[in-house]
Amino acid sequence: MPLITYQTLHPGLSIDCVIFGFYQKEIKVLVLKLKNFEKWSLPGGFVDQTKDVDDEATNILKRRTGLKNVFLRQFHLFGDVKRNSDAHINALFNSKIIDNDSLIWFKQRFVTVGYYALIPFSPSQIFTPDNLSESCEWRSLKDIPEMILDHKEIIDSAHKTLKKELNYQPIGLNLLPEQFTMSELQAVYETILEKPLDRRNFRRKILNFAMLIPTKKQRVGGAYRSPYLYQFDLDKYHLALQNGLSSGW
Amino acid sequence: MPLITYQTLHPGLSIDCVIFGFYQKEIKVLVLKLKNFEKWSLPGGFVDQTKDVDDEATNILKRRTGLKNVFLRQFHLFGDVKRNSDAHINALFNSKIIDNDSLIWFKQRFVTVGYYALIPFSPSQIFTPDNLSESCEWRSLKDIPEMILDHKEIIDSAHKTLKKELNYQPIGLNLLPEQFTMSELQAVYETILEKPLDRRNFRRKILNFAMLIPTKKQRVGGAYRSPYLYQFDLDKYHLALQNGLSSGW
DNA sequence: ACAAAAGTGTTATTTCTACACCCATGC
DNA sequence: GCATGGGTGTAGAAATAACACTTTTGT
16 A cells, blocks of 8 residues: 555645744754655655645644644745755655555655744653654754755754744744743744844833733752843734734725 | 646645735735636646745736736635535536546635735736636726635635735835835825824825835826825845834844 | 843834925916 | 915924943852
């Protein structure tokens, strides 16, 4: 039996997901390692003819990583001819990742739709990769392993999109624990933007968005002075996600 | 001979272009009317397997409307299942727009990539529609005729994207003649944003972008006081297109 | 005591918003 | 002369950018 029932799939169309996490002042990206293959890949897959593409993105992510209920944002269609590579497919075939029946499917020219999402990171998190994949790991954006096809460019494009979106949309809800310190939130911004921000100005600007609820609690146990904890006002956060932040015109 | 050599086309993938123009304080959209068919459509088409999707968008636009050298921006992939409609394809078949050989091609499930562009409007402009189409016309965004499939939603989505892009990118170069008055530029913004702007504040803000060159000339012949003419500083305009305008963080 | 992170406020500059009067032109 | 659109400035409010000292805590 072939790996996939190709008859029901949308031909020449794939989906790739760039899943961002955040840990210790680094942006992490979720990548999969195929069995018997030296390169890594994004969690991706194909589109069932009977399902909406956006829904399939969610389904694929779940199938390949075990992640559920992730809100994915479509950001670009990658449609260059040269993104396909016969050499790559042959290598997959030689590594027995693709069987004979599947070869004709994989040798098609593919275009792929990129989706990205931000999810909570936990270093001990266990993913349940599909049985094609040997492992599913977080890797630092600065330290992405060798990726198949144009997956590195897809990651870079997603990061660029995210940087831009930061100007219109709130961020952090999915990247941080429920309660977090101002410094932690600032670190998220600094990391994504790849530049340092002034502590006092950051605090003022973020608080002006009126999306944060200061709790009177403080982070216990850490070294040095205990910082205050904040949490998001979920209503206002989601409202801002929909309407965007102050925009200009 | 079938209309298209389907063997060389990427299956299940189409492109639709939303071409915006601007005239008399209205946003115009370029739409095509098929022969023997009561509904209108966006200029769109299929993707050759051997060509980049982005390039094919330009090619398709030229083929269907005669427009050359238009810079198209990809903005969304429309991939819902329900956007396809057997009834629609049957209607096209009954109207002899699709022949027997083509039917199997058109009955596929399609996803479509949306592109948009802003081009100069001239009321007397002659388009050279392909021979499937009866005419190619500018229609007001407020007065879009009945469109096939989800083309109306594609137009609305493009407009929404454009509104958002206005905060990051300069606009007007392709929509206005080489020299234009401040009021004309303001009208472009007001029309796209669908809201009035203060004349003096608009002027100040736009001039702060440092993309406009004031000519000392004035528009001749018009009624009432003669306005000054401006033109874009092309270098700075294109720089701003690439880098975006002031963004926030 | 000291090293490291956290809390906090002011000032100067820039940007934003709201608003009104006079000018040029064609009729 | 009048209707219409075009040109221009200011004052108050808000946002931004730059900047330093004190407090808490663990070692």
